[in-house]
Amino acid sequence: MSLLKINPFRASQDLQLKVQSIEAQIKLKQVTQSTKQKLFLELEGTCLAVESLQANALSISRLAKSKLKDVGEFTQLQAENEWDDLEILKKKIITLFGDIHSSYIDDEVEEIQKEADHLEASLQGGDAKKISIEIKSLAKHIKTFCDNHRPSRESRKIIALANHSLKKATNVLQQKVLGQTINQWNLLSIRKEGVYGRDVF
Numbered sequence: 001m002s003l004l005k006i007n008p009f010r011a012s013q014d015l016q017l018k019v020q021s022i023e024a025q026i027k028l029k030q031v032t033q034s035t036k037q038k039l040f041l042e043l044e045g046t047c048l049a050v051e052s053l054q055a056n057a058l059s060i061s062r063l064a065k066s067k068l069k070d071v072g073e074f075t076q077l078q079a080e081n082e083w084d085d086l087e088i089l090k091k092k093i094i095t096l097f098g099d100i101h102s103s104y105i106d107d108e109v110e111e112i113q114k115e116a117d118h119l120e121a122s123l124q125g126g127d128a129k130k131i132s133i134e135i136k137s138l139a140k141h142i143k144t145f146c147d148n149h150r151p152s153r154e155s156r157k158i159i160a161l162a163n164h165s166l167k168k169a170t171n172v173l174q175q176k177v178l179g180q181t182i183n184q185w186n187l188l189s190i191r192k193e194g195v196y197g198r199d200v201f
Contacts, residue, residue, distance in 0.1 A: 011049070011053055012053055012082060012085065012086060012089075015046055015049055015050055015053070015086075015089060016089055018042075018046050019043075019089060019092055019093060019096070022039050022042055022043060022046070022096060023092075023096055025039055026039060026096060026099055026100060026103070031103070033104060033107060033108075036100050036103060036104050036107075039100055040097070040101075043093055043097055043100070046093060047090060047093045047094075050086050050089055050090050050093065051090070053082075053086055054083055054086045054087070054090075057079045057080070057082040057083040057086065058083060060079040061079035061080050061083070105149055105151055105152075105155060106155070108145050108149070109145075109151060109155045109158050111141070112141055112142060112145065112158065112159065112162050113158050113161075113162060115134070115137065115138045115141060115162070116138060116161065116162035116165040116166075118134065119131070119134045119135065119138055119165050119166070119169050120165050120168075120169075122134055122169075123168070123169055123172050127176075128173055128176040131169055131172065131173050131176070132173055134169070135166060135169050135170060138162065138165075138166055139166055142159060142162060142163065142166070145159070146159065
């Protein structure tokens with residue numbers, strides 16, 4: 001038998017401890033994205049368990065009200081209090097869902113900003129191939145992020161700046177490629193002229 005069936009009130013306390021543990025982990029600095037995903041899944045499981053306990057508490061309350069005469073009033077009150085406590089816990093879980101999601105988005109936006117800064121630095125001395133790879137990587141990261149999330153106003157500003165860096169890098173890359181093409185064309189012309197010169201003389 002599960003803990004929920006054996007002792008729902010003890011199970012409620014265990015869930016509260018579980019939520020407190022998850023909250024403490026969320027507040028830690030330098031929590032990795034994979035850990036945040038794991039905590040998110042743990043919260044999902046905890047939320048389902050809370051909803052199951054609420055259903056049990058509601059059933060106990062109804063049973064006590066209809067069939068148990070001597071202890072019915074006390075049991076009903078106890079079950080209703082338990083349901084209220086679980087509702088508070090569920091609201092706490094929902095808040096933690098939001099905290100994890102916000103933290104996850106902040107980390108993604110920070111990573112995008114770092115990629116954009118690195119791309120800007122590469123424009124100073126990087127070759128065309130390196131810049132091209134960084135452009136594709138940043139463009140893909142931004143698209144994936146924007147397709148899956150709704151960032152805050154502040155995050156949107158950072159994304160806009162990253163997009164500006166992308167456009168700038170694309171223009172620089174086109175100029176580099178064009179310059180290389182012109183140089184290759186000039187070199188080819190010089191070689192041809194040299195060959196013709198030897199043929200003439």
